[in-house]
Amino acid sequence: MEHLINPKVKNIQISGIRQFSNYVSQFDHVISLTLGQPDFPTPLPVKEAGIEAIENNHTSYTHNAGLVELRQAASNFLQEKYGLMYQPENEIITTVGASQAINIALKTILEEGAEVILPAPVYPGYEPIIQLCGAKPVFVDTTSTNFILTKEALEEAITDKTRCVILPYPSNPIGVTITKEQLADIASVLENKDIFVLSDEIYSELVYDSQHISIASFPSMRHKTIVINGLSKSHSMTGWRIGFTFAPAYLTEQMLKVHQYNVSCASSISQFAALEALTTSKNSPHAMREAYKKRRDFMYSRLIEMGLEVVEPTGAFYMFPSIQKFGLSSFDFAKRLVEEQRLAVVPGSAFTSFGEGYIRLSYSYSMEMLEEGLNRLEKFVQGL
Numbered sequence: 001m002e003h004l005i006n007p008k009v010k011n012i013q014i015s016g017i018r019q020f021s022n023y024v025s026q027f028d029h030v031i032s033l034t035l036g037q038p039d040f041p042t043p044l045p046v047k048e049a050g051i052e053a054i055e056n057n058h059t060s061y062t063h064n065a066g067l068v069e070l071r072q073a074a075s076n077f078l079q080e081k082y083g084l085m086y087q088p089e090n091e092i093i094t095t096v097g098a099s100q101a102i103n104i105a106l107k108t109i110l111e112e113g114a115e116v117i118l119p120a121p122v123y124p125g126y127e128p129i130i131q132l133c134g135a136k137p138v139f140v141d142t143t144s145t146n147f148i149l150t151k152e153a154l155e156e157a158i159t160d161k162t163r164c165v166i167l168p169y170p171s172n173p174i175g176v177t178i179t180k181e182q183l184a185d186i187a188s189v190l191e192n193k194d195i196f197v198l199s200d201e202i203y204s205e206l207v208y209d210s211q212h213i214s215i216a217s218f219p220s221m222r223h224k225t226i227v228i229n230g231l232s233k234s235h236s237m238t239g240w241r242i243g244f245t246f247a248p249a250y251l252t253e254q255m256l257k258v259h260q261y262n263v264s265c266a267s268s269i270s271q272f273a274a275l276e277a278l279t280t281s282k283n284s285p286h287a288m289r290e291a292y293k294k295r296r297d298f299m300y301s302r303l304i305e306m307g308l309e310v311v312e313p314t315g316a317f318y319m320f321p322s323i324q325k326f327g328l329s330s331f332d333f334a335k336r337l338v339e340e341q342r343l344a345v346v347p348g349s350a351f352t353s354f355g356e357g358y359i360r361l362s363y364s365y366s367m368e369m370l371e372e373g374l375n376r377l378e379k380f381v382q383g384l
């Protein structure tokens with residue numbers, strides 16, 4: 001019967017991150033700097049709101065788009081923090097993490113043969129969905145433009161089949177953010193074209209040295225942009241699975257159908273916790289951001305001291321140093337690092353072939369772990 005399985009599903013590869021963590025799991029005493037997951041507990045009032053929701057029997061289906069109070073809170077949060085205006089009634093959907101938001105957005109706008117432009121190296125969560133839709137990912141190499149999609153590279157990649165451009169800033173795996181000027185350049189290319197933008201802003205609360213800005217804040221871009229956000233990274237709520245789409249009503253109406261027949265609604269309990277996160281606990285990301293910033297400074301200076309070339313990240317919690325000078329593939333480098341020093345990092349090739357020659361380190365770990373991990377990395381590179 002296996003031959004009857006949808007070939008589009010069969011052709012999806014398991015993620016390089018998963019492949020590598022399967023390999024690492026056979027070793028003991030490994031320090032792992034692989035996860036893109038905050039190490040802080042979910043803020044206490046948010047946890048209590050979840051418990052209260054259960055105790056008060058808020059355990060039934062909600063509106064497909066989520067509790068209206070939650071959508072209102074999400075709308076207020078986006079307006080207050082980034083100056084974006086979305087109507088809770090018809091422009092916001094509460095999803096099962098940012099992952100499901102990406103899923104329903106791409107399913108709504110893509111069809112067979114459509115092309116999607118992505119700056120690479122890139123988070124591996126988009127490509128499989130694009131392929132399931134019968135569409136084609138078009139990766140643009142950003143390794144020589146500081147990992148930012150430039151106007152010129154974008155212009156070159158656009159064809160008459162381009163349906164969507166993904167803007168994943170602040171970025172995973174590099175941690176770069178995009179400036180207003182760079183976004184204005186991109187907007188100038190796209191504003192007169194019938195091309196959607198999927199702006200994945202899941203790390204928007206983790207921007208260290210500037211203000212986060214969304215392409216949807218450009219009046220010429222709002223009507224064609226789907227903003228993705230969520231609480232996984234900002235409020236350390238990865239397991240609660242709450243994300244959002246913010247998009248004009250004509251898009252939200254269509255995405256809501258895909259969402260409805262996919263999950264009906266996000267967990268009611270998590271929605272009550274999220275409501276607390278976006279109201280009374282709306283500033284809880286600040287303390288976490290300060291802690292990440294210290295860790296970033298520490299990791300960055302250690303990598304520079306050990307002679308690695310790395311872009312100083314301005315957002316998210318990743319670093320993406322080059323290992324090209326050692327002449328090993330990123331997978332072999334990461335494999336030997338585990339075998340010889342018991343340190344796990346993610347091979348850059350997990351983020352498309354344009355990530356070859358790099359490794360991704362996450363600094364969403366305690367200072368003690370970072371220090372020990374970086375000592376191990378230093379010993380390893382000194383021995384190469």
Ligand SMILES: Cc1ncc(COP(=O)(O)O)c(C=O)c1O
Pocket residue numbers: 036096097098099100123125168171172200202230231232233238242243
């Ligand atoms: C860029 C990016 N988008 C989306 C997600 C998925 O977020 P969620 O856990 O809310 O589904 C991640 C998770 O690592 C990510 O790095």
